Amino acid sequence: MTIEFAVIGGTGLTEIEGLEVTHREVVHTPYGEPSGPITHGLIDGKRIAFLARHGYTANIPPHRVNYRANMWALKSLGVERVVAIAAVGGITPAMQPTRLVIPDQIIDYTYGRAHTFFEDGLEHVTHIDFSWPYCAEVRNALLAAAECAGVEVVPHGTYAATQGPRLETAAEITRLERDGCDLVGMTAMPEAALARELDLCYAACAVVANWAAGKCDEEISMEEIHHNLTVGMANARSLLRGLVC
Numbered sequence: 001m002t003i004e005f006a007v008i009g010g011t012g013l014t015e016i017e018g019l020e021v022t023h024r025e026v027v028h029t030p031y032g033e034p035s036g037p038i039t040h041g042l043i044d045g046k047r048i049a050f051l052a053r054h055g056y057t058a059n060i061p062p063h064r065v066n067y068r069a070n071m072w073a074l075k076s077l078g079v080e081r082v083v084a085i086a087a088v089g090g091i092t093p094a095m096q097p098t099r100l101v102i103p104d105q106i107i108d109y110t111y112g113r114a115h116t117f118f119e120d121g122l123e124h125v126t127h128i129d130f131s132w133p134y135c136a137e138v139r140n141a142l143l144a145a146a147e148c149a150g151v152e153v154v155p156h157g158t159y160a161a162t163q164g165p166r167l168e169t170a171a172e173i174t175r176l177e178r179d180g181c182d183l184v185g186m187t188a189m190p191e192a193a194l195a196r197e198l199d200l201c202y203a204a205c206a207v208v209a210n211w212a213a214g215k216c217d218e219e220i221s222m223e224e225i226h227h228n229l230t231v232g233m234a235n236a237r238s239l240l241r242g243l244v245c
C-alpha cells in the first residue's frame with residue numbers, strides 16, 4: 001500500500017492523534033540524519049508517514065533542522081505528497097491567533113541554511129520553477145479536508161520565512177508587512193524548495209500562535225504561544241483527519 005500523505009509536524013505537533021502507529025523507521029540519508037525516525041501508521045485504513053520537524057522531544061531549533069535529510073528521507077520511502085504543519089505569527093488582520101492558514105506564497109528571509117540538493121557533482125546547473133511554491137494538489141486537498149472536517153481556514157496568505165530562533169522586532173514585522181507578508185514563521189524555507197527539487201507535492205497548514213511583534217500591545221509570551229497552539233493544533237489535527245474523509 002502506498003503512503004497517502006507524509007505529515008511534517010511543527011511546534012506543538014509531535015504526534016498525530018488517531019494515527020494507528022504500525023512501526024517507526026530510522027532512515028539514513030546522504031545528507032545526514034533526519035529529525036527522527038519516520039512514524040508509519042494508518043488513519044481510516046490509509047497509510048500516513050509522520051515526522052516531527054523539531055524532533056520528537058522538540059529539541060531542534062528551526063535553523064538547525066536538517067531539512068535536506070528530512071525531505072530526502074520522505075522521498076526515499078516513496079512519499080509523493082507532503083503536508084507541513086507550522087506554527088506562525090500573524091501579521092495581517094485575518095491572521096488571528098489560533099487560526100489555520102493555507103499559505104500560497106513565500107518570501108524567504110533565511111540565511112546560512114543548507115537549502116539545495118543541486119550544488120555538488122552536477123552534470124549541469126539546475127534551477128527549479130518556484131513561482132508557486134506550494135503544490136496545488138495538496139493545497140486543494142487541505143482546503144477540501146477543512147471543509148470535510150468542518151474546520152475554518154484562511155485559504156491564502158504570504159508566508160515570511162525568517163531565520164529565528166528569536167522572534168522579530170516590531171520594525172522587522174512592519175517591513176515584512178510592507179513586503180506583502182501575512183504571516184511569519186521560521187521553517188517554510190528551505191523546506192518548500194527542497195520538496196520542489198525532489199518533485200514532492202508539498203503544501204502547508206500554518207497555525208497562528210501569536211500576533212507578530214508590534215501587532216498587539218503586549219509583549220509576546222511563551223505562555224500565550226503555548227495556549228494558542230494548543231487550540232490551533234487541535235484544529236490542525238481535525239483537519240489532518242479530514243484529509244482521509
Ligand code: HPA
Nearest residue numbers: 087088089184185186209
Ligand atoms: N515569528 C516567527 N515565527 C513564529 C512566530 C513569530 O511571531 N510565532 C510562531 N512562530
